Amino acid sequence: MAKKKKEKENKVLGEGIELSYGFFEQRESRLHTLILKGLIVYLISMGSIGFYLSAFDIDYNKQLCHVAILIMSLLCAMLYYRLLVENLGYLFLLLGFLGLVTVFRRYINSGFYAIVNITVNNAAEYFGVDIQRLYQEQIEDRYLTVTCIVLFIGFVLDVFLNVYISRRMQYVTVAFTVMSLNLIPLYLVEEPDPLYAFMLMSGMVMAYVFKSGQHYSPQVSIKRNDNGFVEKGKDKGKRKSELFYVSDIKAMLQAGVTGIIFVLMVVLGVNAVRPRDSFNVGYSGNKYKDITVAAMTTLLVDGWQGFFGHSYDVGGMDSGRLGNVSSVRLDYQTDLIVEFTPYSSGTLYLKGFVGELYNPYANEWTNIMGTNYQLQGKDWSTYVPESEDGQSTDNLDAEYAARNYNEMLAYKEAYENNQEYSAKAAMNIWIMDYAVRQGCSPYYTESSDYIGPGGGYNRGRRYEYYPSFGASGVYTQPEYSDLDLYVPEENIPAIQETLAAAGASGSDEKIIQAVIEYYQKNIPYTIRPGRTPRNADFVNYFLTDNKKGYCAHYASAAVLMFRYMGIPARYVEGYAIDYFQVAGGDLVEDAAYGDYYDGYSELGETALIRVNVTDADAHAWVEVYTPIKGWHVVDVTPSGEVEEVEDFWTLFEEYMDDSVEEDDDNNLNLNNFRIPTRVLRAIFFGFIGLAGAVIIFVAGKRGVRELSLYIKYINAGINDKLIYKYSKFRRKLVKKNQELGNLINYREQIRYIIKMTEKPSDTRDALEIEGEQVIDILERAGFGANEISEAEYEQVTGFLKTATRR
Amino acid sequence: MGGYMRFEVLFRAIGLIILYAICLALYIFLHSQFYLIVLIIMLLGPIFSIGMAGHLRDKTEVRVMAGTVSTATDVSLIRMEDMYGKQDEEVYFCIKLDNPTLFVSLDVKMILEISNLFFGVTTERTISVPIRAKTGYEFMLPIVPRLPGVIKVTVKKIEIKDLSGLCFFKKNIDVSGETTVLPLTLKDVKYDKNDAEAGMLESEESNKRGNDFSDVQEIREYIPGDKLMSIHWKLSAKRDILMVKDRVSMSDRQLVVVPELCGTDQASLNMVVTSAYSVISEMIEDKTSIRLIYWSCNRDDYEETRIDYKEDLQNAFAQMFYESTYNSPDEAASNMASVHPEIKAYLHISAEGRNLKLQVRENI
Secondary structure, eight states: OHHHHHHTOOEEEETTEEEOGGGTTOBOOHHHHHHHHHHHHHHHHHHHHHHHHHHTTOOOOHHHHHHHHHHHHHHHHHGGGSHHHHHHHHHHHHHHHHHHHHHTHHHHHHHHHHHHHHHHHHHHHHHTOOOOOSOOOSOOOHHHHHHHHHHHHHHHHHHHHHHHHHHHOOHHHHHHHHHHHHHHHHHTTOOOOHHHHHHHHHHHHHHHHHHHHTOBOOTTTSOSSOBSEEEESTTTTSTTOEEEEOBOHHHHHHHHHHHHHHHHHHHHHHHHHSOTTTTTTTOOOOHHHHHHHHHHHHHHHHOGGGGSSOOSSSSOSOSOBOSOOSSOOOOOOEEEEEEEOOOOSSOEEEEEEEEOEEETTTTEEEOOTTTOOOGGGSOGGGOOOOOSSOOOOOHHHHHHHHHTHHHHHHHHHHHHTTOTTOEEEEEEEEEOOTTOOSOOEETTEEEEEEOOSBTTBEEEEEEEEOOOOSOOOOOSOOOOOGGGGOOOGGGHHHHHHHHHHHTOOSSHHHHHHHHHHHHHHHSOBOSOOOOOOTTOOHHHIIIIIIOOBOHHHHHHHHHHHHHHTTOOEEEEEEEEEOHHHHHTSEEOTTOOGGGTEEEOOTTOSOOOEEEEEEGGGEEEEEEEEETTTEEEEEOOOOOOOOOOOOOHHHHHHHHHSOSSOOOGGGSEEETTEEEOHHHHHHHHHHHHHHHHHHHHHHHHHHHHHHHHHHHHHHHSOHHHHHHHHHHHHHHHHHHHOHHHHHOOSHHHHHHHHHHHOOOOHHHHHHHHHHHHHHHHHHHHHHHOSSOOOHHHHHHHHHHHHHHHOO | OOEEOOHHHHHHHHHHHHHHHHHHHHHHHHOOHHHHHHHHHHHHHHHHHHHHHHHHHHHOEEEEEEESOOOOSSGGGOOOOOSOEETTSOEEEEEEEEOOSSOOEEEEEEEEEEEETTTTEEEEEEEEEEEBTTTBEEEEEEEEESSOEEEEEEEEEEEEEOTTSSOEEEEEEEEEEEEEEEOOOOSOOOOOHHHHHHHHTTOOOOOGGGOOOOEEEEEEEOOTTOOGGGBOHHHHHHHTSOEEEEEEOOOSOOEEEEEOOBOSOHHHHHHHHHHHHHHHHHHHHTTOOEEEEEEETTTTEEEEEEEOSHHHHHHHHHHHTTSOOBSOTTHHHHTHHHHOTTOOEEEEEEEETTEEEEEEEEOO
């Protein structure tokens, strides 16, 4: 009631001259102003989206998007019609948004991936590099999915821009926001459709004009009423303040149209003189951009890590470290280039790291060759594989040779004796990724020669080896060490349990087959098994708890299981190249088949093929020793479809999902209708989040107001301080006594406060006398030109304390 | 060009220059047609806008109309009625900016001077309004006068801000409108009515010393041959044409009221004027003819008016409100005996401190 009266007060202009409150109540339709703001939001949001998509010629349902985003923009703008509408509107908007996004998430995801892929393809074309597709689109219909993502982005942009446009016309923030992404097509020399350049600039110009005009009915500083005029100025309430109109829709509309016409003329003019298609014809670029092109190429090809000298997670597997990997991220970059003549339809294994000793809880495989060269009764430290040009080899080659030396000799002997199914082959391997720290070689390599760097490749070697076709050989030293049978005690219970479950018994082959089948049936393959928990053992966790994993899990566990069953086994990391990949390789011209292959071939005479081996080919497997075959490859990893890089929603779902199976008791069971625990959890956390957001919003708003008042209070003069203090005091009392709130001047209020006090009559008399002085001080502080004294300030505050103390 | 910049727009200009520099750098870096468009808009936009505002300044006209009654809530439908306003009630000033051009401005600072001529009160205010294309803009300024007198609203100048917000174009206007606000009619003004009538109705017609004790019958336009002293200088100045007071000799007896227009204290002057108005109003309701005499600083002579009807009263006070007040609290009474010896007594209305003093004085 008091507030209403205050609003109705005339404005004193001078002695005896007042401006009627009716002046401020001249009404202006804010609805129209909001519609205009919504139009600006539409122009900018649709303009910026269309800007990007038209630059890359991405097709989508334009009519639908224009209409939907326009409607959405107008609805968003309408949220500022009333405070209540705003608060509730945003809530409903959020809920509606979440609902729609959940329903159409696959379309949105695919649309997003489609745009990213198109962008990357354009970038690849511009930079002249070969880039594998980053994302797998779940839905192929790009017209549909891009339309969905446009509507999604339009929705988000509308909400975002509406805050900046409708509230304060912050065109600079808006410009930086919408242009940040739109610089991508411009960088790739792709110009937008003139329509979207026009829309974007029209919206920006309108926002700028309204901001400069300062009469756009800002929703922050002005109460959401329909007043036509308000008072403005630092010295508000004094004589020099300015009376200004809040907004005038006709003038705004005319100014906006002026801006639009101007922008249209410029856009048409520029397009007439310098059309966008021929704008960059003959332009040879500039040195500044050239500098960035190199960096951008690195970024595009190698990612951010390309700027640094190392990359541990993208260069295949060659360290034997396990457990600290939550998911395998593939960059599909070329790790190796391999040249060889295909001779079999089987998988080609290139052996890298060999793990002999499993360290439980440290979750790693180590090989001891680096410190012990006395394996198999031979000093391998001085072993140098034969090479044609006498180039020295390193100890790594010695390691490889040492571990399959006997087998290599057997195959060599078979070849030299022209036995059936024997051959000698050569293979060139170049290591392309600096992240691949350890070399790798084909099985049964006899020698290697250094051939790189050459042709721009690094660390190239030519390996000569004896391909195996499963033929039995005569092994001169069919041996293995105790290490190849060593199983840590910590792993024995889990291994026993798994072997029992797998029913592994009988011959070596049966045991191996039982384990492979057990894996296939019970332990699904995934590239995202999750990180092994701290203080947990990699193999135990895999076998007993997690029961899912990728090749390193299967191979590690299998090695220990085989060893436990008395089968010598080793863990190997390297690259596995399947036949289809080989078939898709490039033919190397001018290469003589005879230089690379001699002997039996399952495929007949082939040719030299060059294959790009990526980190997707990185693999781990098991080497098993059996008396018949010697050391040979056993791949225990079950065949599974290659998982796609999963999207946010899948991750979200997984996050909400329970990692451990829940009992039925944990579900709310209403007859036959069961609500999954995860849904209940989602609802519960959703409500908590919502409640938290509301509390933060309300408390934050109040806090900001209080802080603002406090800052003003600190910097205020003594008069204002007193008035502030008194107002605060009064507000407190009004909560208990509503009648006090209706009293509009200090005299009535102080007298009422005295009347309220429950004091003895003599004390009340004293209060009444002092009250008159307090009234005088308050009036002077509130309306007088001179400052009150400190003593008077203290007197009033003291009085207020006394008056309210019971 | 006539435009000038303020600190307010200086920051905007600096911001624009920074933005322009960024866009220029991006254009050089990207060699993009889009940024060429942006640069042209940023360069030509302000020029176009400033030119537009300059033209707007030249073509904009301002009108001020004053009145008392508004008959509609829509500004465009308001009809101003040219009659006197009343103290404590709204009087309206309709301010119109006529814009014949197709250009528009969102921010026109209008510097207004609002004054009460009689009380010598003047205040200045800035009102910000838009100018629409073709139609301009008009709005109502509802003033509530707490003192009687002539309320005058003058548009001193306008400052038109261009759409880019970089320039203000100033135009001196000095167009005004005014309206007269009559005092309140008080019902409880206390004075000795019988004494006043008994003493004052003894006044007789006299032409002593060439003083004109006649009453003004009507005011008409000057005709060659009229006496110079008959010219109504104040009205002539107001209407821009010579007006004369046509006088007739008083043949009946009248009650004389002499208010002191001492302006040292506004509240006291308000009391005097309001009381005089109320007393006279009451008397003419009783069919008593009144002779209002007050000291005119403008003419340095007494101004006198016969009042028989309410309209006479309103006109007389409307004319009186163009007078300047003086500082002596007894100025009008001090010369009465010498200038108007034929008057035996009169009702002298003055203020003593903050107290009203209504006294029947013998003219000696």
